[in-house]
Amino acid sequence: xxxxxxxxxxxxxxxxxxxxxxxxxxxxxxxxxxxxxxxxxxxxxxxxxxxxxxxxxxxxxxxxxxxxxxxxxxxxxxxxxxxxxxxxxxxxxxxxxxxxxxxxxxxxxxxxxxxxxxxxxxxxxxxxxxxxxxxxxxxxxxxxxxxxxxxxxxxxxxxxxxxxxxxxxxxxxxxxxxxxxxxxxxxxxxxxxxxxxxxxxxxxxxxxxxxxxxxxxxxxxxxxxxxxxxxxxxxxxxxxxxxxxxxxxxxxxxxxxxxxxxxxxxxxxxxxxxxxxxxxxxxxxxxxxxxxxxx
Amino acid sequence: xxxxxxxxxxxxxxxxxxxxxxxxxxxxxxxxxxxxxxxxxxxxxxxxxxxxxxxxxxxxxxxxxxxxxxxxxxxxxxxxxxxxxxxxxxxxxxxxxxxxxxxxxxxxxxxxxxxxxxxxxxxxxxxxxxxxxxxxxxxxxxxxxxxxxxxxxxxxxxxxxxxxxxxxxxxxxxxxxxxxxxxxxxxxxxxxxxxxxxxxxxxxxxxxxxxxxxxxxxxxxxxxxxxxxxxxxxxxxxxxxxxxxxxxxxxxxxxxxxxxxxxxxxxxxxxxxxxxxxxxxxxxxxxxxxxxxxxxxxxxx
Numbered sequence: 001x002x003x004x005x006x007x008x009x010x011x012x013x014x015x016x017x018x019x020x021x022x023x024x025x026x027x028x029x030x031x032x033x034x035x036x037x038x039x040x041x042x043x044x045x046x047x048x049x050x051x052x053x054x055x056x057x058x059x060x061x062x063x064x065x066x067x068x069x070x071x072x073x074x075x076x077x078x079x080x081x082x083x084x085x086x087x088x089x090x091x092x093x094x095x096x097x098x099x100x101x102x103x104x105x106x107x108x109x110x111x112x113x114x115x116x117x118x119x120x121x122x123x124x125x126x127x128x129x130x131x132x133x134x135x136x137x138x139x140x141x142x143x144x145x146x147x148x149x150x151x152x153x154x155x156x157x158x159x160x161x162x163x164x165x166x167x168x169x170x171x172x173x174x175x176x177x178x179x180x181x182x183x184x185x186x187x188x189x190x191x192x193x194x195x196x197x198x199x200x201x202x203x204x205x206x207x208x209x210x211x212x213x214x215x216x217x218x219x220x221x222x223x224x225x226x227x228x229x230x231x232x233x234x235x236x237x238x239x240x241x242x243x244x245x246x247x248x249x250x251x252x253x254x255x256x257x258x259x260x261x262x263x264x265x266x267x268x269x270x271x272x273x274x275x276x277x278x279x280x281x282x283x284x285x286x287x288x289x290x291x292x293x294x295x
Numbered sequence: 296x297x298x299x300x301x302x303x304x305x306x307x308x309x310x311x312x313x314x315x316x317x318x319x320x321x322x323x324x325x326x327x328x329x330x331x332x333x334x335x336x337x338x339x340x341x342x343x344x345x346x347x348x349x350x351x352x353x354x355x356x357x358x359x360x361x362x363x364x365x366x367x368x369x370x371x372x373x374x375x376x377x378x379x380x381x382x383x384x385x386x387x388x389x390x391x392x393x394x395x396x397x398x399x400x401x402x403x404x405x406x407x408x409x410x411x412x413x414x415x416x417x418x419x420x421x422x423x424x425x426x427x428x429x430x431x432x433x434x435x436x437x438x439x440x441x442x443x444x445x446x447x448x449x450x451x452x453x454x455x456x457x458x459x460x461x462x463x464x465x466x467x468x469x470x471x472x473x474x475x476x477x478x479x480x481x482x483x484x485x486x487x488x489x490x491x492x493x494x495x496x497x498x499x500x501x502x503x504x505x506x507x508x509x510x511x512x513x514x515x516x517x518x519x520x521x522x523x524x525x526x527x528x529x530x531x532x533x534x535x536x537x538x539x540x541x542x543x544x545x546x547x548x549x550x551x552x553x554x555x556x557x558x559x560x561x562x563x564x565x566x567x568x569x570x571x572x573x574x575x576x577x578x579x580x581x582x583x584x585x586x587x588x589x590x591x592x593x594x595x596x
Binding site: 002003006007009010013014017018097098099101102103104105106107108109 | 346348367368371372374375376378380382383384385386387391395396398399400401403427443
């Protein structure tokens with residue numbers, strides 16, 4: 001156990017001391033910020049205003065809160081995965097630069113070595129994303145704060161769940177990688193692709209039906225939806241209080257992927273958590289089995 | 296002296312290629328043992344098996360009387376390895392690297408501080424302890440590598456081409472510390488090197504080729520068997536050297552004659568006293584041993 005803790009500490013320390021590695025993991029969230037700052041925020045703002053029926057006056061603060069909530073949910077759903085992948089690439093980098101040989105000659109078991117990468121990826125991902133979340137909360141506070149403590153706790157819980165999912169997924173994907181080229185390929189694919197397939201850049205509801213159906217099979221869709229629901233709960237409550245018709249609110253929710261339909265069935269929050277937890281369990285068991293086989 | 300590493304009929308193949316073929320040798324406790332061979336001779340495979348990193352196909356490998364297949368945790372505590380390239384974490388400081396690696400041997404807290412202070416004075420680490428590994432010179436990095444390899448006080452230190460790429464001054468300093476460790480702690484050193492002058496100081500040498508031993512013995516035994524002594528004669532004309540009726544090679548300022556034994560040299564000099572006015576007898580070198588035993592010229596990478 002002590003060897004696992006010590007090796008985990010080493011991995012976390014190496015990740016945070018390697019500035020290149022750390023900043024690479026923040027590239028996708030930064031791209032997202034730039035997209036929002038340049039045009040996405042404007043598009044969503046106009047969209048929300050156009051949906052609200054005439055006769056209902058909603059404040060800029062509420063609109064800003066909706067746009068901000070969407071940004072925050074996208075940001076967190078992407079960074080939980082990209083940070084996990086980049087942090088976990090240390091497992092591959094140790095193979096590429098042979099650092100693993102220096103660890104393998106110690107009396108640390110192979111299983112503990114594998115587990116340490118899993119643990120350190122999770123810790124690094126949680127640390128970075130809690131900091132990102134705090135920045136996001138401050139941003140929302142200045143844009144328009146309608147959240148309650150429940151929403152904040154649920155967002156933090158979502159970070160925990162998605163960090164675990166990112167850790168398990170990256171551990172399985174990265175396990176068999178062994179070259180710099182593979183590191184670059186996976187890093188690029190995750191950075192460029194994950195934002196799209198999880199609906200962070202554009203809501204999945206804006207994609208065509210076939211793509212929506214395909215993406216509804218991926219756990220990432222539900223992870224983003226959880227963040228959306230919990231970061232937009234406050235503004236929706238406020239819209240309810242302002243007596244904005246429920247069908248309009250539901251329309252907005254659907255447009256923002258707060259409601260996901262899986263073959264004509266509405267996927268509830270409880271089912272979304274179940275899908276994610278089951279995915280985490282399957283991927284973690286798979287990773288441990290792969291590790292057990294290792295000599 | 297007891298055998299600290301005992302290898303008997305060790306065999307390891309990769310597909311159809313036999314990397315190690317029926318290898319048997321013994322390393323005695325406290326000795327400097329050189330394990331030589333060109334790249335691909337089977338050195339790394341053997342080292343990886345000794346370290347428990349690779350499974351053997353057949354044969355037995357005992358380290359400190361323990362079979363490597365039975366208790367590799369015990370064996371790993373007994374062995375320290377200095378790899379050909381520095382494998383310390385480049386972004387971490389020397390101190391952090393040693394602290395982390397010590398912790399993997401359960402050396403923490405006061406025990407670590409005590410051990411670190413010992414190593415720090417031995418390898419002059421104080422001046423570089425706060426520097427990240429990537430900022431160190433080759434020599435400084437090597438000092439840190441060796442300190443890391445012996446952080447847990449191993450009985451055997453495996454050195455895989457430890458001084459390749461280092462300047463002669465740094466090499467000399469590193470060997471001074473290693474020899475001190477041998478003397479003070481009876482440390483066994485298992486060395487692979489491409490510098491034959493380093494191997495010349497060994498207690499015992501094994502030369503491998505294609506996974507098998509082709510020569511072994513003390514440096515003297517190997518020199519006597521594989522390297523010829525030479526007489527270098529200076530200030531003499533070619534007509535005069537021809538009178539000796541021996542094959543010769545022209546060198547700067549003179550000629551070189553290969554001799555098989557010192558008796559032969561003595562006899563030659565006595566018989567031709569008038570020709571031997573300025574000369575020296577040079578003992579065979581380890582380079583010649585390697586060249587003659589393997590048929591390969593050693594290339595330092």
